[in-house]
Amino acid sequence: xxxxxxxxxxxxxxxxxxxxxxxxxxxxxxxxxxxxxxxxxxxxxxxxxxxxxxxxxxxxxxxxxxxxxxxxxxxxxxxxxxxxxxxxxxxxxxxxxxxxxxxxxxxxxxxxxxxxxxxxxxxxxxxxxxxxxxxxxxxxxxxxxxxxxxxxxxxxxxxxxxxxxxxxxxxxxxxxxxxxxxxxxxxxxxxxxxxxxxxxxxxxxxxxxxxxxxxxxxxxxxxxxxxxxxxxxxxxxxxxxxxxxxxxxxxxxxxxxxx
Amino acid sequence: xxxxxxxxxxxxxxxxxxxxxxxxxxxxxxxxxxxxxxxxxxxxxxxxxxxxxxxxxxxxxxxxxxxxxxxxxxxxxxxxxxxxxxxxxxxxxxxxxxxxxxxxxxxxxxxxxxxxxxxxxxxxxxxxxxxxxxxxxxxxxxxxxxxxxxxxxxxx
Numbered sequence: 001x002x003x004x005x006x007x008x009x010x011x012x013x014x015x016x017x018x019x020x021x022x023x024x025x026x027x028x029x030x031x032x033x034x035x036x037x038x039x040x041x042x043x044x045x046x047x048x049x050x051x052x053x054x055x056x057x058x059x060x061x062x063x064x065x066x067x068x069x070x071x072x073x074x075x076x077x078x079x080x081x082x083x084x085x086x087x088x089x090x091x092x093x094x095x096x097x098x099x100x101x102x103x104x105x106x107x108x109x110x111x112x113x114x115x116x117x118x119x120x121x122x123x124x125x126x127x128x129x130x131x132x133x134x135x136x137x138x139x140x141x142x143x144x145x146x147x148x149x150x151x152x153x154x155x156x157x158x159x160x161x162x163x164x165x166x167x168x169x170x171x172x173x174x175x176x177x178x179x180x181x182x183x184x185x186x187x188x189x190x191x192x193x194x195x196x197x198x199x200x201x202x203x204x205x206x207x208x209x210x211x212x213x214x215x216x217x218x219x220x221x222x223x224x225x226x227x228x229x230x231x232x233x234x235x236x237x238x239x240x241x242x243x244x245x246x247x248x249x250x251x252x253x254x255x256x257x258x259x
Numbered sequence: 260x261x262x263x264x265x266x267x268x269x270x271x272x273x274x275x276x277x278x279x280x281x282x283x284x285x286x287x288x289x290x291x292x293x294x295x296x297x298x299x300x301x302x303x304x305x306x307x308x309x310x311x312x313x314x315x316x317x318x319x320x321x322x323x324x325x326x327x328x329x330x331x332x333x334x335x336x337x338x339x340x341x342x343x344x345x346x347x348x349x350x351x352x353x354x355x356x357x358x359x360x361x362x363x364x365x366x367x368x369x370x371x372x373x374x375x376x377x378x379x380x381x382x383x384x385x386x387x388x389x390x391x392x393x394x395x396x397x398x399x400x401x402x403x404x405x406x407x408x409x410x411x412x413x414x415x
Contacts, residue, residue: 046269
């Protein structure tokens with residue numbers, strides 16, 4: 001009975017959290033945007049997007065180079081090393097770009113979002129805003145949500161481009177593959193709508209999921225120093241798991257029918 | 260000043276994203292439908308069997324890419340594949356009218372592409388021209404089937 005009872009309690013708690021966070025998301029998104037609060041959004045674009053650029057560019061470059069090296073050792077056995085460009089581009093654009101970009105974004109930007117909001121709550125700044133008649137959903141939460149929604153797809157595009165040029169550098173300048181066949185094998189197999197646009201759609205879905213989790217975890221964190229730590233950990237763990245699970249579903253829907 | 264600096268950084272971020280998107284669209288996926296300075300000219304050929312040829316596959320002469328496959332349709336009367344190829348404009352007035360075309364495979368498991376073997380005629384293919392002599396793609400399974408069939412008939 002004790003086990004069943006606690007199981008039921010956990011399930012109920014999860015469903016309650018899902019319901020509350022949905023209402024929370026819609027309330028934050030449906031607040032009327034005002035021109036006066038534009039600078040808040042700009043600030044979040046800087047914090048969430050621009051400050052994540054170095055890690056995204058660095059990681060992208062190295063991921064592209066590793067793909068080039070690993071792909072070469074396998075493909076050269078079949079004499080198909082001219083298909084290296086195609087392999088690098090398809091892997092990145094369809095899978096690795098959105099997934100790795102999302103995981104890095106969860107670690108770099110989402111954890112900071114959670115910690116910041118949880119600290120605002122712990123130091124009772126959210127309550128003071130309410131006392132002043134300012135809705136924290138509008139002033140604190142909404143700009144962070146919108147910035148997250150836009151920044152991750154943008155970062156993923158940059159990640160993909162940097163990684164492909166990293167792969168190009170390794171394959172052509174180091175391993176000695178012909179540059180023309182590198183690009184032409186890529187261009188004849190990567191389709192703009194099926195691959196690039198589907199990759200962007202994936203990253204938009206991930207962006208909504210992880211930003212939502214981060215902001216919600218910060219908002220409901222228990223207002224202690226311990227609570228901030230727990231909330232930040234939960235954000236990184238949940239967003240990573242959600243990205244991987246959503247990726248499976250999206251891949252099954254988008255890419256299983258393709259050659 | 261503080262906000263001006265923020266705006267500059269966010270602007271750079273957006274610019275970088277646009278650059279990345281353009282690189283992905285044009286350099287990686289070879290999207291050339293909106294922007295095509297080199298229109299080239301179109302020639303066509305009928306093949307009995309095209310294997311794994313796809314739109315945008317390479318068209319080569321002597322290993323050098325001279326164009327790409329534009330469209331693949333099935334000819335309803337002869338049940339053969341009607342291939343339209345776009346040849347780059349720098350190769351205008353170059354391909355003799357009695358050239359032949361064949362479909363090859365890059366390596367053992369690579370992509371299919373078209374090879375044009377130039378003929379000897381002085382007249383060259385122009386916009387809308389067609390290559391008459393074509394060689395189909397070699398399908399490995401069919402080749403193996405023939406081999407086994409020949410083996411069996413020799414045994415008898």
